[in-house]
Amino acid sequence: METPAKIELQHVHFAYEDHEVLHDINLRIPPNQIFVLFGPAGSGKSTLLRLLNRLTDFSPEETHLQGKVLLDGQDIFAPDVDVTRLRQRAGMVFAKPVPLPLSIRDNITYGLTLGGRRDRSTLDETVERSLHAAALWDEVKDRLDDPGMALSGGQQQRLCLARTLALQPEVVLLDEPTSGLDPISTLQVEEALFQLRESVTFIVVPHSVQQAARVADRAAFLLMGELVEEGPADVLFTRPKDKRTEDYVTGRFG
Amino acid sequence: MTTASASKEPSRAVVNWREFAVEQIVRLLGLSAIALVALIFAFLLKEGAATLQEVPLSNLAGTRWYPTFGYFGLVPLVMGSLLVTVGAVLISVPLGVGVAIYLGEIAPEPLRDVLKPTIEVIAGIPSVVLGFIGVLAFSPLIRQYLGAPTGLTAITGSVLLAYMALPTIISIAEDAMDAVPKSYRDAAYALGATEWQTIWRVVLPSARSGILIAIMLGVGRAIGETMTVMMVTGNAARIPTSLDAFLRPARTMTATIAAEMGEVAQGSTHYHVLFMVGITLFVLTFLINAFAAVALFRSERRGGGRLLS
Numbered sequence: 378m379e380t381p382a383k384i385e386l387q388h389v390h391f392a393y394e395d396h397e398v399l400h401d402i403n404l405r406i407p408p409n410q411i412f413v414l415f416g417p418a419g420s421g422k423s424t425l426l427r428l429l430n431r432l433t434d435f436s437p438e439e440t441h442l443q444g445k446v447l448l449d450g451q452d453i454f455a456p457d458v459d460v461t462r463l464r465q466r467a468g469m470v471f472a473k474p475v476p477l478p479l480s481i482r483d484n485i486t487y488g489l490t491l492g493g494r495r496d497r498s499t500l501d502e503t504v505e506r507s508l509h510a511a512a513l514w515d516e517v518k519d520r521l522d523d524p525g526m527a528l529s530g531g532q533q534q535r536l537c538l539a540r541t542l543a544l545q546p547e548v549v550l551l552d553e554p555t556s557g558l559d560p561i562s563t564l565q566v567e568e569a570l571f572q573l574r575e576s577v578t579f580i581v582v583p584h585s586v587q588q589a590a591r592v593a594d595r596a597a598f599l600l601m602g603e604l605v606e607e608g609p610a611d612v613l614f615t616r617p618k619d620k621r622t623e624d625y626v627t628g629r630f631g
Numbered sequence: 632m633t634t635a636s637a638s639k640e641p642s643r644a645v646v647n648w649r650e651f652a653v654e655q656i657v658r659l660l661g662l663s664a665i666a667l668v669a670l671i672f673a674f675l676l677k678e679g680a681a682t683l684q685e686v687p688l689s690n691l692a693g694t695r696w697y698p699t700f701g702y703f704g705l706v707p708l709v710m711g712s713l714l715v716t717v718g719a720v721l722i723s724v725p726l727g728v729g730v731a732i733y734l735g736e737i738a739p740e741p742l743r744d745v746l747k748p749t750i751e752v753i754a755g756i757p758s759v760v761l762g763f764i765g766v767l768a769f770s771p772l773i774r775q776y777l778g779a780p781t782g783l784t785a786i787t788g789s790v791l792l793a794y795m796a797l798p799t800i801i802s803i804a805e806d807a808m809d810a811v812p813k814s815y816r817d818a819a820y821a822l823g824a825t826e827w828q829t830i831w832r833v834v835l836p837s838a839r840s841g842i843l844i845a846i847m848l849g850v851g852r853a854i855g856e857t858m859t860v861m862m863v864t865g866n867a868a869r870i871p872t873s874l875d876a877f878l879r880p881a882r883t884m885t886a887t888i889a890a891e892m893g894e895v896a897q898g899s900t901h902y903h904v905l906f907m908v909g910i911t912l913f914v915l916t917f918l919i920n921a922f923a924a925v926a927l928f929r930s931e932r933r934g935g936g937r938l939l940s
Contacts, residue, residue: 430821432817432820432821435816435817435820461823461824461825462823464820464821464822464823465822465823468821468822469817469821471814471817471818471821473814475812475814475815475817475818477815477818477819477832477833477836477837478833478836478837479836487819487822487832488822488823488824491822491823491824491825491828491832492823537818540822541821541822544822544823
C-alpha cells in the first residue's frame with residue numbers, strides 16, 4: 378500500500394432533496410500536494426469540496442449522504458466529530474473573496490479568537506506568518522489596521538488564504554479561488570500554493586482546464602456527478618485513459 | 632444621451648402641451664413638499680420667537696414649569712422627553728434586535744411565517760388604544776411590583792413606546808441581516824465559527840448600518856409620540872436626578888404641547904412658549920437624525936458597514 382490517504386471517499390452518494398449530485402465517488406487524496414478536481418459546471422465539484430468540511434450541513438435544502446468521508450482514516454460525519462475542529466483542520470477559500478467586515482489583522486486572527494486565543498504576541502506572530510505564507514505581507518505590513526475591504530480583489534483573495542492558513546490547517550479547500558482575479562493576481566495565489574504544498578494538502582477546484590494542468594500534482598475529472606478518471610497530473614492531462622477526459626482536456630466539449 | 636434627444640425631437644415638433652403641463656404639475660408637487668417643511672419651520676419660528684422678548688433666558692433655562700405663575704423652565708420637559716425616550720430605546724433595541732435575529736436566523740420557516748405578520752399587526756395599533764391598555768392594565772402592575780408611588784411613571788411610557796417602536800426595529804433590522812450575503816456566513820463557518828459566533832461577529836457587524844437605521848426610525852417614533860405618553864407618564868414636570876426617576880411621573884415636550892395648547896389664550900406668553908417647546912423638539916429630533924447620519928457615514932467610510940465588496 379502507498380502512503381496513507383489524507384482524505385478518502387468511499388462510495389459517496391450525495392443528494393439535495395431528491396436530486397443526486399454525486400454518484401458513487403471513490404477517491405483517495407494523498408497528503409501534502411495539490412490535488413485538482415476539475416470538470417464542467419454542474420459536475421458536483423463544489424459540492425464535493427463543501428462535503429469535505431461539512432459546509433453542506435448548512436444547506437437550506439434537505440441533504441442525503443451515503444458512503445464514508447474519511448480524514449486521516451476518521452469518518453468526518455461520525456456523530457462524535459467536533460465540527461468546529463474539523464473546519465479548522467480543513468479550511469476553505471471561496472471563489473469570491475469574502476473579507477469579513479474587519480481590519481486586515483482581525484480578519485486573520487478571527488478564526489483564532491473564535492477559539493478563545495487572546496494572547497497578543499501569538500496573534501501578531503500568526504498574522505505575520507500567515508501573511509508571509511500567502512505572499513501578502515510586503516504589500517500590507519504597514520496598514521494592518523485598514524479594513525480588509527480596502528484591498529484589491531487579488532489581495533483580498535490572498536487575505537482569505539492567509540486567514541485560512543492562520544489556523545494551521547492540514548487541508549485547504551479552494552473553490553475556484555482565482556475566478557475573479559487578473560492573471561498577475563492569479564499567478565500570485567498559485568505561487569503561494571506552490572510554496573506551501575510541502576506541508577499542506579490543497580484540494581483545488583480550478584476555474585479552467587489550463588489552471589488545472591498548471592497547478593495539479595494529481596487530478597480527478599468529474600462529469601455529471603461521476604468520477605471519470607483520477608491520476609497523476611502528467612498522465613491525466615497528456616495521456617488520459619478515458620475518452621471523455623481526453624475530449625474535455627483537449628476542449629472538444631465543456 | 633443621443634438616443635434620448637433624438638426621440639424627443641418629433642414630440643417637440645408636435646408641441647405636446649400635455650407633456651409640458653404634466654411636467655409642471657409634478658414639479659409643483661415636488662416643490663410643495665419642500666415648501667411645506669419650510670413653512671412649518673417658519674411658522675414655528677414666527678409664533679415662538681416672541682418668547683425671547685417676553686421671557687428672559689434665565690427663566691427658560693430654569694427648572695420649574697408652572698406656566699400659570701410665569702415659570703417657563705424648559706429643562707424638565709426636555710429631560711422628561713429624553714428620560715422616556717432613553718428608557719424606550721434601552722428596552723426596544725435589545726428586544727427588537729433579538730427578535731430580528733431569532734426571526735431571520737434561527738426560527739424555523741413555519742413559525743416565522745406566523746410571527747412576521749403578527750408583529751406587523753402591532754404597528755397598526757392606534758396609540759390611544761395602547762395608552763388605554765397602559766393606563767388600565769399596565770400601570771397597576773408597575774405600582775404593585777416596582778414599588779412606584781403611582782403607576783403613571785416614565786418607565787410606563789418607556790415600555791409602551793418601546794412596544795410601539797418594536798415592529799419598525801424588528802422588520803428593518805431583519806431585512807438588513809437578510810441582505811448579508813451567504814458567502815459571509817460560509818466564510819465564517821469555514822473558519823470554524825459556530826452559528827451564534829457567525830451571527831454575533833459577522834452578520835450583525837455587516838448589517839450594522841441597516842440596524843442603526845432601524846433603531847433611529849424607532850427612536851424617531853418614540854420621541855415624537857404624544858398620545859400614549861400623555862396618557863401614561865403622569866405629566867409631572869420634574870427634573871430626574873437619579874435612576875429612580877424612571878419610577879416617578881415625567882412630563883414630555885409633546886405631551887405638554889398637546890395638553891396645554893387647547894387651553895391657552897392665543898398670542899399670550901404661554902402660547903409663545905409652547906411654540907418654543909415645539910422648536911426645541913424640532914431641533915432635538917433634527918440633531919438625533921444628524922448624529923445617526925454622521926455615524927452611518929463614518930462606518931461606511933471605514934468600509935465596515937458595506938455589504939458588498
